[in-house]
Amino acid sequence: MNKSKIPPKSLLTNSKPSKINLNAKVIPVTGQTEKKDFPVTGMTCASCVAHVQSTLSKQPGVVEASVNLANATAYVEYLPSITSPDKMQKAVQDAGYNLIVDAMSKGEIEDLRNKELSKLKWNCILSLVFAVPLIIIAMFFHAMPYANYIMWALSTPIIFVFGRQFFVVAWRQAKHLSTNMDTLVALSTGTAYLFSVFNTLVLSFWEQRGLEPHVYFEVSGVVIAFVLLGRYMEEKAKRSTTTAIKELMGLQPKTALVVKNGVFVDVPIENIQIGDEIVVKPGDKIPVDGIISKGSSFVDESMISGEPIAVEKKEKEKVFAGTINQTGSFHFIANRIGANTLLGQIIRMVQEAQGSQAPIQKTVDKVSSIFIPVIGAIAIITFFAWFFLGGENGFTQGLLSMVTVLVIACPCALGLATPTAIMVGIGKGATNGILIxxxxxxxxxxxxxxxxxxxxxxxxxGKPHVTNMNWVVQPSDVLYDVLYTIEAYSEHPLANAVKQYVKENARLLEGVEVKALTGRGVVGVIDGRQYFIGNLKLLEEQGILLSDEERVWIDKEINNSNSIALFADEQKLLAIIAITDTxxxxxxxxxxxxxxxxxxxxxxxxxxxxxxxxxxxxxxxxxxxxxxxxxxxxxxxxxxxxxxxxxxxxxxxxxxxxxxxxxxxxxxxxxxxxxxxxxxxxxxxxxSSDLNKLSQAVKLSKETVKTIKQNLFWAFIYNIIGVPIAAGILYPINGFLLNPMIAGAAMALSSVSVVTNSLLLKIKKI
CATH class of the missing domain: 3.40.50.1000 (HAD superfamily/HAD-like)
Known part of the structure; x- marks a missing residue:
């Protein structure tokens, strides 16, 4: 692949006419928009995604907003003349989340997310440390003296320290009359905790009514511990879906050897400027895009072409960032740096694609936006059903069942089902030379x-060359010059083949007007005289007829799989050119x-x-x-x-x-x-322009959509089966009631199973 084209910057922006929301009126806009991605913090489920996306979409000046739970990023296209990142950040913060708009490098963002993951990890570990003795006491030693007070002491730090984030976020959501997964966790565990505290301090309330008071500190503590564990495992798994981006980023070296005043200097890659002369030794990765100025070599371009065979590179030929020099040393002049290199544009394209939403995701988002209010209603109905129909234990059983419904219904799996599969699928495509x-x-x-x-x-x-040329008239230097000049100014794919064929016998003329005739050829005007190069249709339009002998010659060349270009003046045919493309x-x-x-x-x-x-x-x-x-x-x-x-x-x-x-x-x-x-x-x-990649792309599409459907099936079936069981539908049949702790563990595992299923795409053959 000697002359691979670089995907243009216009691939990464959208300048088509769009519609924006401006003061509650939808109006068409054709102005210049900007597309940016912003990290989002505070999102935990599909409902969060729906809230953030809805908030951004409603902002005046925002053309389109897409929010991805899997990589916690918002992709926004907006009009800078109407809105700004700061305004969007304020709106998102008002909704209970945060949009990071400060100029941060990828490394800084990664560090920030690593700190969040580390904090989550320690909250998870410490909550489990307290939860283990809590559950042991609740199951085996609940009758020992002061058991309730010990469990109270163990559950309190889990609730108010390690699980504090659930209540903080739930309160923020409540202030804005909205809900998310944290609302369900906070309601369920908070209710169980407060009920247990009441039963510990006011034993007489139940004893006077002939009932034995029970506490459920272990429910509140263990559920939070399991949710934290599930969220940590989920975050670790989600990070595996972005390995394609990390692999692409890892292709670029950290430094480059730059020639400065005749001396070789190691320069950080971010300090390289356009026009710098860079030296590449055998085995080195090429740091930026450029054109070879001295030397030659063979370069492994499999990163961009998918072809395992190294490509020979000579002076004036292009080299690309991330490719690997193999044999010789050479110097090249940098002409594309940073995000403008081929590698940079590929990374950017993959990032944007991974953040985009599949059509199926829009349906999921609609379901998610009403999911939590519906679950809240089911939980309340469950409580009152038990309260009125459950006999003397109706209140406590109703409370436990309500808590179980709230815990098991957390829609994490639903929110992760589509974006994780899309991220892995597009990443797999990128590593196989297919940019989606x-x-x-x-x-x-x-x-x-x-x-x-x-x-x-x-x-x-697509590299045609002349195989034969039949001059109908005696060729002269002037005719060679005319033919060469017209083809030099033509953009037709066959023009370069003719130009290369006659260039040894011709020179470029001045004062030539050349015009393309769509689907027929070109016309050139030289010294007031018209010359035509094109197909038979063009000559017929000019009233120029071909002899039987000329037609026989053309038929023979066409039978040999050659294309035909006809060269004529205003009156007659001058030459017939046979061109082939392998x-x-x-x-x-x-x-x-x-x-x-x-x-x-x-x-x-x-x-x-x-x-x-x-x-x-x-x-x-x-x-x-x-x-x-x-x-x-x-x-x-x-x-x-x-x-x-x-x-x-x-x-x-x-x-x-x-x-x-x-x-x-x-x-x-x-x-x-x-x-x-x-x-x-x-x-x-x-x-790579290898047509075999097309079948791979179709297979990748099939595997990805299959994975999305599997994920959605398990996410929906989990809730369809789990919620009624949590509400106690099996109790009249076989006396079974689902323990809230088991519900918490199942909820956590459902999210992890969805992400793991998406990651299996990586090992599937396309």
Whole structure:
């Protein structure tokens, strides 16, 4: 891969017309927006995500907001002229959470999160230290003297020190008339604790009524200990979902050897400037992007291309950050640094994609937003049902069952089901050379029924070269100059092949006007005379006819899989040029894989029908699924026609002329060696341009969506089964009542199981 294109910065921003919320009015906006991500603290469940996301979305000037529980980050697109990070932070703080808007490096943010994890770890350990003797006394020694007071002493630090955060956050939420997981934990454990304190201090209240007072200090203490343990395990597991980003970041060295005044100086990578001359020795990682100024080598670019074979690099060729020099030493001039390097843009793209929401997540968020109030209502109904129907123990059993319902229903698993799978899936794609811009593409790809492939640069190498040239007239230096000059100014993919072929016999003329004729070729005006280079349609428009001999020559070249370019002046044909583009060695295998997956494979090309059929025959595409000789607009129409027929279409292309078709496809895929515009429009970029990666992307989509559905199934089924059991539905049947401590442990394990299931994506083969 000698000339891999860098995904443009425009991939990372969104300048399309959007709608924003401004003073409760939705109005269209076409101004320049900014996209930023902010760490969020205080989120613990899907309900928290819904609150933060809703708060941000309602802010004037915010175009779009997406909040991810798995990496505790808010991704916001906003108009700087209307709002600011400080205003958004104030709104989020008012909602009971915090948005970190201070300029912090990734390392500082990581340190902050490590401190939070360490604090959580110690709270977890110390709460368990107090909970173990608490449960032993409650189960085996509850009749010993002062047992209630000892349990009170053991549970108090668990509630007010190690579990303090639950009550603090619950109070903040209550002040804003909202709820989250901490509300459920605080209500359940606080109720059990206060009830136990009352029974310890006022024994006579129950004894006068002929009832034996019970305490449930162990319930409040052990539930908090289990919830803290579950949250710690959950945080540790969630961090494993971001290993793809950490691996990509680890590709960049910390320092670089820079030439300063003729001396080699070790410079921290953040201090490198554009234009610096950098030395790379054998075995070194290349620190930033640049162009070789001295020397040559072989460079391992598998990081960006997925190709294991090292690429030869010579003077004036590009090198990329994170790739590894193998044999020789060389100097290069830095031209992209920091976040603007290829590696930096890949990292940024993956981060944004991991933070995006799949369409299925919107449904989950709606459920989560009403989940906790519904559970609260169920808990209250449970208490009163027991109180009125449970006999002499109705009050205590109702209280315990209410606590159990509140504990078991914490919606952690629900909030983690989708984002953890998306993060792992997109990270796995990135490490396999498949850049996925967002969760929507990852979810949609598995629904595809048809794949539409552009021919040039997708099925073929996209590096055409002239194989034969037939001058119809006696060639002169002037004609060589005219042909060379027009092709030099043309952007047609075949133009460079012609230019390279004739450049030894030609020179560049001045005062030339060149105009592209879409789908037909180009016209150049030199000294008031028009010259045409294009296809047969262009010559027919000019009234230029071909002889039988010329047509025989053209047919022969087309039968040899060559494309034909015709060179003419205003009156007659001057030359016929045969150009070929080699089919990629992997195309046949890649298309076979797509067909074996049940996908209908189509090929689009502006080339002649005969030439297109020859290429299609080589790669196994059915002749009835070829569209040849079509214009860019017709490619778009073809995609729309397939969609009308009910097909879910993946469009794969690499050129500017594919951008329209890419934009209307259900899933758009760009080849990494193609044009920046194609990659800008596309939802997925295959860095190496190996078509085999497309089947991998579809398989990855299927595995990811399968994992999401598994996660959601277990999250929902857990609550559907767990809540009625916690309420005591089995008691009339077999006398079974669920212990609140068991409910707390089950709740914690449900979250961990969902994250663990997502992590299994890492080891699945695509």
């Amino acid at each position: 811009k967002g969760a929507e593409a990852l979810e949609k790809a598995q629904k595809a029924t048809a794949v539409v492939l552009d021919k040039t640069g997708t099925i073929t190498e 089919v990629k060695s992997t195309s046949l295998e890649a298309i076979d894989k797509l067909k074996s997956m049940g996908l209908k494979v189509y090929m689009l090309t502006g080339d002649s029908n005969r030439s297109a059929k020859l290429i299609a025959n080589q790669v196994g595409i059915d002749s009835e699924r070829i569209k040849a000789g079509i214009l860019p607009a017709e490619k778009t129409d073809f995609i729309k026609e397939l969609q009308k027929q009910g097909e879910v279409v993946i469009m794969v292309g690499d050129g500017i002329n594919d951008s329209g078709a890419l934009a209307v496809a259900d899933v758009s895929v760009a080849m990494g060696k193609g044009s920046d515009i194609a990659m800008d429009v596309a939802q997925i970029t295959i860095i």
